[in-house]
Amino acid sequence: DADVTQTPRNRITKTGKRIMLECSQTKGHDRMYWYRQDPGLGLRLIYYSFDVKDINKGEISDGYSVSRQAQAKFSLSLESAIPNQTALYFCATSDISGRAPDTQYFGPGTRLTVL
Amino acid sequence: AQSVSQHNHHVILSEAASLELGCNYSYGGTVNLFWYVQYPGQHLQLLLKYFSGDPLVKGIKGFEAEFIKSKFSFNLRKPSVQWSDTAEYFCAVNARNSGTYKYIFGTGTRLKVLA
Numbered sequence: 598d599a600d601v602t603q604t605p606r607n608r609i610t611k612t613g614k615r616i617m618l619e620c621s622q623t624k625g626h627d628r629m630y631w632y633r634q635d636p637g638l639g640l641r642l643i644y645y646s647f648d649v650k651d652i653n654k655g656e657i658s659d660g661y662s663v664s665r666q667a668q669a670k671f672s673l674s675l676e677s678a679i680p681n682q683t684a685l686y687f688c689a690t691s692d693i694s695g696r697a698p699d700t701q702y703f704g705p706g707t708r709l710t711v712l
Numbered sequence: 713a714q715s716v717s718q719h720n721h722h723v724i725l726s727e728a729a730s731l732e733l734g735c736n737y738s739y740g741g742t743v744n745l746f747w748y749v750q751y752p753g754q755h756l757q758l759l760l761k762y763f764s765g766d767p768l769v770k771g772i773k774g775f776e777a778e779f780i781k782s783k784f785s786f787n788l789r790k791p792s793v794q795w796s797d798t799a800e801y802f803c804a805v806n807a808r809n810s811g812t813y814k815y816i817f818g819t820g821t822r823l824k825v826l827a
Contacts, residue, residue: 601755630815632817637721637819638819639716639718639802639817639818639819639820640756640802640804640817641817642815642816645813645815653813655815656816687756689756698744698763699744699806699815700746700758700761701746701748701756701758701804701815703755703756703757704755705755706755
């Protein structure tokens with residue numbers, strides 16, 4: 598679904614480096630989310646934002662920060678990457694209105710490897 | 713702590729076999745329930761959802777799920793699977809109680825359908 602895009606799609610970095618993952622959406626949704634997926638653990642919520650001025654921690658926010666630059670943009674930063682942050686990262690959006698509020702619309706994912 | 717349990721991690725079926733994937737959640741408040749699917753090489757996408765009303769909900773591609781409140785379950789079913797149903801399936805619970813927002817995914821079930 599090209600409505601939610603993520604850059605980069607793949608990234609290999611070294612321990613201690615600062616990394617930024619970017620997410621853009623054209624769906625016009627107010628809500629945006631960052632998840633990480635690890636084998637056997639499913640998806641876990643890192644941060645979420647209900648509008649430009651609203652940022653909230655999810656269940657695993659330690660070591661991460663986010664910025665909501667505009668309604669359409671939500672970036673995730675790893676200030677000092679460590680190997681156990683190696684994972685597949687997904688951005689998602691949702692809308693509070695309509696018949697299916699908070700249905701998540703996912704981007705294609707960013708595969709991050711920290712050496 | 714709130715959680716979502718998917719008891720089957722890997723399922724292998726032959727075409728035309730019936731499918732049931734279990735999902736149980738631990739959350740005492742009002743919940744919205746989802747099943748998402750990730751086909752090989754594609755984004756996570758919504759399969760079906762339950763918000764209220766008829767506890768038997770129908771989704772895309774012949775899938776259905778039944779919400780049984782007394783059992784905290786939302787099992788996914790399909791009477792006759794096809795090779796194209798090979799994918800990873802995630803159950804998810806969305807809840808908001810006393811200002812706390814939760815979106816919790818299960819660990820996923822990898823389904824392989826043999827032609």
